[in-house]
Amino acid sequence: xxxxxxxxLQELESEAIFVIREVAAQFERPAxxxxxxxxxxxxxxxxxxxxxxxxxxxxxxxxxxGHNFPETIEFRDxxxxxxxxxxxxxxxxxxxxxxxxxxxxxxNASRNSLxxxxxLDTLEERKVDAAMGGARRDEEKARAKERFFSHRDEFGQWDxxxxxxxxxxxxxxxxxxxxxxxxxxxxxxxxxxxxxxxxMEGIKLPSLYFSHQRECFIRDGVILANSEFVTLKxxxxxxxxxxxxxxxxxxxxxxxxxxxxxxVAKIIEEVAATRxxxxxxxxxxxxxxxxxxxxxxxxxx
Amino acid sequence: MDYQHTELLRxxxxxxxxxxxxTLIGRLLYDSKSxxxxxxxxxxxxxxxxxxxxxxxxxxxxxLRSEREQGITIDVAYRYFSTPKxxxxxxxTPGHIQxxxxxxxxxxxxxLAIILVDARKGLLxxxxxxxxxxxLLRIPHAIVxxxxxxxxxxxxxxxDQIVQDFTDFSAKLEINDIQFIPISALMGDNVxxxxxxxxxxxxxxxxxxxxHVHISSDLNHIDNRFPVQSVIRPHKIDxxxxxxxxxxxxxxxxxxxDKIRVLPTGFTSTIKSIELxxxxxxxxxxxxxxTMTLHDELDISRGDMIVRENNSPDVTxxxxxxxxxxxxxxLYNRTKVIVKHTTNECLGMVKDIKxxxxxxxxxxxxxxxxxxxxxxxxxxxRTSKPLFVDPYGRNRLTGSIxxxxxxxxxxxxxxxxxxxx
Numbered sequence: 001x002x003x004x005x006x007x008x009l010q011e012l013e014s015e016a017i018f019v020i021r022e023v024a025a026q027f028e029r030p031a032x033x034x035x036x037x038x039x040x041x042x043x044x045x046x047x048x049x050x051x052x053x054x055x056x057x058x059x060x061x062x063x064x065x066g067h068n069f070p071e072t073i074e075f076r077d078x079x080x081x082x083x084x085x086x087x088x089x090x091x092x093x094x095x096x097x098x099x100x101x102x103x104x105x106x107x108n109a110s111r112n113s114l115x116x117x118x119x120l121d122t123l124e125e126r127k128v129d130a131a132m133g134g135a136r137r138d139e140e141k142a143r144a145k146e147r148f149f150s151h152r153d154e155f156g157q158w159d160x161x162x163x164x165x166x167x168x169x170x171x172x173x174x175x176x177x178x179x180x181x182x183x184x185x186x187x188x189x190x191x192x193x194x195x196x197x198x199x200m201e202g203i204k205l206p207s208l209y210f211s212h213q214r215e216c217f218i219r220d221g222v223i224l225a226n227s228e229f230v231t232l233k234x235x236x237x238x239x240x241x242x243x244x245x246x247x248x249x250x251x252x253x254x255x256x257x258x259x260x261x262x263x264v265a266k267i268i269e270e271v272a273a274t275r276x277x278x279x280x281x282x283x284x285x286x287x288x289x290x291x292x293x294x295x296x297x298x299x300x301x
Numbered sequence: 302m303d304y305q306h307t308e309l310l311r312x313x314x315x316x317x318x319x320x321x322x323x324t325l326i327g328r329l330l331y332d333s334k335s336x337x338x339x340x341x342x343x344x345x346x347x348x349x350x351x352x353x354x355x356x357x358x359x360x361x362x363x364x365l366r367s368e369r370e371q372g373i374t375i376d377v378a379y380r381y382f383s384t385p386k387x388x389x390x391x392x393x394t395p396g397h398i399q400x401x402x403x404x405x406x407x408x409x410x411x412x413l414a415i416i417l418v419d420a421r422k423g424l425l426x427x428x429x430x431x432x433x434x435x436x437l438l439r440i441p442h443a444i445v446x447x448x449x450x451x452x453x454x455x456x457x458x459x460x461d462q463i464v465q466d467f468t469d470f471s472a473k474l475e476i477n478d479i480q481f482i483p484i485s486a487l488m489g490d491n492v493x494x495x496x497x498x499x500x501x502x503x504x505x506x507x508x509x510x511x512x513h514v515h516i517s518s519d520l521n522h523i524d525n526r527f528p529v530q531s532v533i534r535p536h537k538i539d540x541x542x543x544x545x546x547x548x549x550x551x552x553x554x555x556x557x558x559d560k561i562r563v564l565p566t567g568f569t570s571t572i573k574s575i576e577l578x579x580x581x582x583x584x585x586x587x588x589x590x591x592t593m594t595l596h597d598e599l600d601i602s603r604g605d606m607i608v609r610e611n612n613s614p615d616v617t618x619x620x621x622x623x624x625x626x627x628x629x630x631x632l633y634n635r636t637k638v639i640v641k642h643t644t645n646e647c648l649g650m651v652k653d654i655k656x657x658x659x660x661x662x663x664x665x666x667x668x669x670x671x672x673x674x675x676x677x678x679x680x681x682x683r684t685s686k687p688l689f690v691d692p693y694g695r696n697r698l699t700g701s702i703x704x705x706x707x708x709x710x711x712x713x714x715x716x717x718x719x720x721x722x
Contacts, residue, residue: 004517004554005308006308006309006588006589007307007308007309008383008387008388010589011588012309013590014549014589014590015588017549017577017590018530018549021530021531021548024531049577050547050590052533052578052579052592053533053535053539053540053543053545053579054533054535054536054537054540055537137378137379137381141378144378144379144380145376145377163376165403165405165406165712165715166406167406167409167712168409168410168698168701169410169698170702172641172703172710172712174639174705174710188379188390190383190388192383274337
């Protein structure tokens with residue numbers, strides 16, 4: 001007798017595809033939040049599989065902070081063309097110019113939390129009622145508490161104490177006018193699962209993720225890339241380093257790791273041996289013990 | 302590294318507040334090397350700030366501001382670790398006041414429940430409640446961990462007595478596979494590594510059980526059930542006539558060439574192909590997400606169900622369910638609600654609340670006004686359109702419903718179908 005067993009990657013894939021299809025079926029105007037990072041690229045790949053041979057039936061939304069790695073933007077534009085899907089860009093620079101948000105000052109200034117306003121503005125303009133994202137529960141302790149279908153009130157806020165129970169595979173998507181949902185189809189994936197799946201499926205990624213040489217400097221123990229968006233302190237000096245990125249946010253806040261891993265297989269080995277979390281290199285998470293939770297309550301992704 | 306054969310096991314933990322759940326989870330993560338250095342550093346620092354003289358591994362799992370402030374777990378959190386054999390998803394559920402609601406949330410998708418018993422205290426009311434919920438939710442496997450063995454001098458007699466007590470009590474339950482393990486989560490005895498303190502225990506460690514328990518028959522692979530999620534009609538030149546039915550298989554094994562019936566219309570056809578993203582497969586089984594095409598052009602839409610020609614679920618507008626109530630709004634007879642079942646959603650009317658279950662004694666309560674938060678009750682519901690249901694004991698996916706409030710849209714209850722009404 002054949003043993004009817006799926007391996008963990010197939011099961012995670014099957015679960016995510018089910019969730020993506022539920023979103024398309026249960027909401028009027030869903031969208032996929034695309035950052036250009038590996039998780040949102042993976043999510044886009046899963047969405048493509050979910051509806052094949054039809055096109056992905058919702059737009060990708062990119063909240064452009066203006067502080068992106070150029071590699072990310074190039075990759076994004078190619079992917080959108082290849083999939084024939086609509087891309088919506090919400091611009092943080094525009095929000096700053098309009099006076100909707102005020103830019104942080106100082107050497108550690110970041111546009112990460114400024115994204116919240118542009119994100120909520122874009123969702124409102126497009127009347128998006130379900131914004132899918134590539135967040136994973138293993139990333140951060142506040143995210144470990146997330147549901148697949150995460151209800152947001154009319155202000156876009158998350159209330160961790162008042163989440164809907166999530167039972168079996170029955171996702172309750174009912175809501176009042178003005179409210180919306182965030183949906184996280186790859187909630188149950190870990191960083192390792194993501195890399196193993198990328199290898200299994202041969203998913204293409206921006207070159208940032210692979211070992212390359214880059215002009216960097218070190219601040220508070222984090223390796224940051226030199227760019228027009230940073231101001232060096234007196235004791236910081238530039239040096240060319242062999243690095244790659246485990247995660248990909250804004251240039252001024254995303255830490256690189258020194259690495260020779262230039263293939264997915266080598267990255268998997270590296271991830272298996274590493275002793276620090278993926279978000280360990282994110283300066284914004286180090287602002288406080290509950291930095292992520294506080295941002296999420298305010299409407300962050 | 303070989304990850305092509307790694308299976309996924311979902312488990313939940315149950316036990317009273319101080320039985321050491323968080324410590325056990327911390328221990329599993331720690332001993333399987335799934336804790337990163339920066340997480341550990343953060344926990345060490347928090348422990349110090351709180352004035353503890355040890356590293357409190359439970360801080361790893363309490364992530365929310367108010368949880369850390371109060372030192373309690375408020376809501377279900379999910380944790381992950383893996384070994385070369387399996388990847389594990391832990392639904393870490395709080396043992397506090399809202400136990401039923403939270404436990405049901407964690408238990409609904411679990412293959413296995415770990416039930417923790419404090420060796421010094423033996424079986425408590427909470428142990429009974431949690432075991433009953435595990436049984437009610439038909440979690441296929443249970444492991445009773447007799448914890449804190451270090452505090453009873455690793456006594457075999459203490460352990461044997463608890464095993465005996467639990468065995469007597471569980472005769473009333475419907476859990477087929479129960480294992481017992483004496484452990485100390487704090488000291489690490491029999492969790493990942495075998496204990497030298499209990500040479501009298503000849504069974505395997507907790508981790509060994511988690512890695513080897515047989516889970517591939519947990520899903521129903523006999524009765525073919527395919528609820529249609531959506532219909533794929535590409536508007537592309539190459540796929541003009543393509544009509545695919547997308548969904549996730551809830552039961553059985555489907556093959557190309559199989560004769561099928563579509564519910565509720567009763568039309569029959571033959572499966573032309575089963576595919577995902579253009580890749581055809583000879584057969585597909587639960588819980589795979591696939592797309593099916595049929596030889597005949599039938600009118601099929603979301604909420605319909607494709608089944609084997611001669612093996613149908615009950616098609617009915619009357620169901621009897623056991624519900625666990627999860628909302629502050631009480632439930633009275635004749636309340637109108639929304640019922641969600643597979644990919645179907647419709648109005649329903651609670652016709653009769655038959656009884657409530659006293660979850661300490663498992664006795665029936667017939668004298669009551671309403672079903673309140675955390676109650677378990679048996680109801681009959683009339684739905685506005687037919688549902689295609691199996692008894693929950695036969696299929697956890699086609700046998701479950703959620704009940705939603707028409708006005709607030711909140712999920713009010715979780716229901717397990719006992720039979721058609």
